[in-house]
Amino acid sequence: MQTALATIFVFCLVVVVHEFGHFAVAKLSDVKVNEFSVGMGPRIFGKKFGETEYSLRLIPIGGFVKMEGEDEDSEDGRSFNKKSVKARMAIILAGAIMNFVLAFVVFGIYFYGVGSPTTEISEVSSGSPAYEAGLAPGDRITEIDGIAIDSWGDVSETIGKLGEKELNVEVERGDAVESFKMTPELNADENRLLIGISPEMESSIGDSLSMSGKTLVEVIGLMFDFIGRLFTGGVGTDDVSGPVGIIYIVGEAAKTGFLYVFYIAGLISVNLGFFNLLPIPALDGSRFMFLLLEALRGKPIDPEKEGRVHIVGFLLLMMFTVFITYKDIIKYNLF
Structure with a gap:
């Protein structure tokens, strides 16, 4: 039916x-x-x-x-x-x-x-580089190795561009700004570098259009x-x-x-x-x-x-x- x-x-x-x-x-x-x-x-x-x-x-x-x-x-x-x-x-x-x-x-x-992905983290995979470094749900990524992050697309693009090296990820956690160091891992299935995080989704008419x-x-x-x-x-x-x-x-x-x-x-x-x-x-x-x-x-x-x-x-x-x-x-x- x-x-x-x-x-x-x-x-x-x-x-x-x-x-x-x-x-x-x-x-x-x-x-x-x-x-x-x-x-x-x-x-x-x-x-x-x-x-x-x-x-x-x-x-x-x-x-x-x-x-x-x-x-x-x-x-x-x-x-x-x-x-x-x-x-x-x-x-x-x-x-x-x-x-x-x-x-x-x-x-x-x-x-x-x-919804559209934001720069706020909704989930951190257990055992991933982000998990081991100390990133947590609710953190909002603002910079990666000094490169400003304005969208989730910037996160993926920047990690891929910088390659498999140690990164300095800066996030907003509440009212504080904190930095975490981690090295991305190559995901064979997706053939791209990942740090093990998922974005928070939000609905926006502008982003949807x-x-x-x-x-x-x-x-x-x-x-x-x-x-x-x-x-x-x-x-x-x-x-x-x-x-x-x-x-x-x-x-x-x-x-x-x-x-x-x-x-x-x-x-x-x-x-x-x-x-x-x-x-x-x-x-x-x-x-x-x-x-x-x-x-x-x-x-x-x-x-x-x-x-x-x-x-x-x-x-x-x-x-x-x-x-x-x-x-x-x-x-x-x-x-």
Whole structure:
């Protein structure tokens, strides 16, 4: 039940936010929206409000916003194909942009929940260099060998930079300032020098937003790296997960705690936004490329021809999804 709830939450969150991006900018551009759907395949539920039908479909692998004149020619003055190229580009890009915004928000919630490390010590490992030297929980590190310490990152960086030699660690203990001498030890598992202390964590909106932005940039960078390795043969189908794999990953995250589900939701949201921007037929990136061609040519591509390209792309994506689903079942030994 926990896995099911977490999976429904993540899928609905990332898909609804993505489609809402298209929907909101379409409405702002006065485009007629015929349907807003979460999921693909047969319709489970549908309700019409105004000119738009809102539906829930059986297969939870995506969703869509069906706009008048998007895949067919239409003479309606409010159709997608009657709007300017800039307006249509904005509508197409809005889904991925909203996924990146969502990732920033949920990463921020995650980092606020777990807290950020401070320079105050929360725990000293028994038998460690810090323990033998006399450091204690509650001490706040201010200097290491004369180098000012302002963050936990400074602690790790300074110890690593100074190397395996005796260090003079200065701390605030109550109202007093005390110094302790110790020599870091190399941790073979982490391949770095440690003195055996853990930081006190505190929740800060500023630090959470900073970490969120940093994480978002890092994940997008990893996506570019993945695409590069895909073309050089550095990755294979075993490195790709589909809906079944995502359900498994979300389920494992839910066992750790629902807060970690937010982190996974952020990763999935970045992946969805990035993947949709790739120039693959049926995806937003392909539609954007057709609009770019229209801007360069000064006239639109035949909507029926473009529609056929997207239909073929959609069928290929469905086939690939079935293949990846089979691989996920084997990889995670689900049967």
